[in-house]
Amino acid sequence: MIVMQAHRFRVGMPENSPQPPITTNIAPYACAFELALGVLALWVGWIVNQLPHASIPTASEHLLSNAYAVGWGGVAASPMLALFFLVNKLSIKPIASIRDHLDNNLLPLFTGSRLWELAAVALAAGVGEELLFRGLLQPLLASAFEPPVGVWIAFMATSVIFGLCHWLTPTYAVFATLLGLYLGGLFLWTDNLLAPITAHALYDLVALIYLVQRLRNRRARCAATHSPLPAQIDQEP
Numbered sequence: 325m326i327v328m329q330a331h332r333f334r335v336g337m338p339e340n341s342p343q344p345p346i347t348t349n350i351a352p353y354a355c356a357f358e359l360a361l362g363v364l365a366l367w368v369g370w371i372v373n374q375l376p377h378a379s380i381p382t383a384s385e386h387l388l389s390n391a392y393a394v395g396w397g398g399v400a401a402s403p404m405l406a407l408f409f410l411v412n413k414l415s416i417k418p419i420a421s422i423r424d425h426l427d428n429n430l431l432p433l434f435t436g437s438r439l440w441e442l443a444a445v446a447l448a449a450g451v452g453e454e455l456l457f458r459g460l461l462q463p464l465l466a467s468a469f470e471p472p473v474g475v476w477i478a479f480m481a482t483s484v485i486f487g488l489c490h491w492l493t494p495t496y497a498v499f500a501t502l503l504g505l506y507l508g509g510l511f512l513w514t515d516n517l518l519a520p521i522t523a524h525a526l527y528d529l530v531a532l533i534y535l536v537q538r539l540r541n542r543r544a545r546c547a548a549t550h551s552p553l554p555a556q557i558d559q560e561p
Contacts, residue, residue: 349436355448362452365460374467376459379517393514397522400510404503404527411499418495425492431539434532442532450525457486457504458511458520479508503527 365376381389411419434442465478486508487501507520 348433349441350433351437351441351445354434354445355441358445358448358452360452362448362455365452365456369460372464374460374464376455377517378463379459379511379515381516390516390518393516393518394522396514397510397519398526400506400519400523401526401530404506404523405530408527408531418493421493422496422499425496426535427539430492431535434536435540435543437536439533442536443529446529446532447525449528450521450523453486454507454511454517454521454524457482458508459517461485462508462511475512479505479512483508 362376369376380393412423434445437445462478462482465481466474468474469477483501483504486504487497487499490500491497507524510523511517511520513519
């Protein structure tokens, strides 16, 4: 994970006045990385004859079923977001540690991103990560074992790998694993990758906008009152 030290700049303030940090926009690089995961999944899938997008029918007569999958993905994002906002209100130490890591290391990288850029990152993450994890890895692992045991082994293993790949803190990894289980279950239930892609992208979009705007508001309040940013924003990671 990319870690950025907070920087500061002067905006006509006295020499010893608190100064807000420089805004940063890593959205184009984040989009490129997430889409690269999707390209990697397609390439590996072509090599091993396990196409990640095979569950998405392309014939015109399946247009309605694809629309249903997208709709179910949108509905499925609601419980994920409800859990996100509920957990975000908790003040227990493991959750506070996640917030500190996000505010220190990740969110400052997006403070200069515009809304459409955040939306592009969320969409790229939904497409790229779901092609890799639910589209390629889950069916590939399932094919290595006899059904139906293979389906459940792949379901659990893919979710754990998904959580480990999102390691920020141990608690965050557990949370990501639970989301992986949810998205994997959604894929098994709908048998269409468009459902987890939609749910994943919508979740990332709302969560990213909320968290980035929260950090922007905090910085704006500090700049307006000439008060220093909270210590955890400025400290060395």
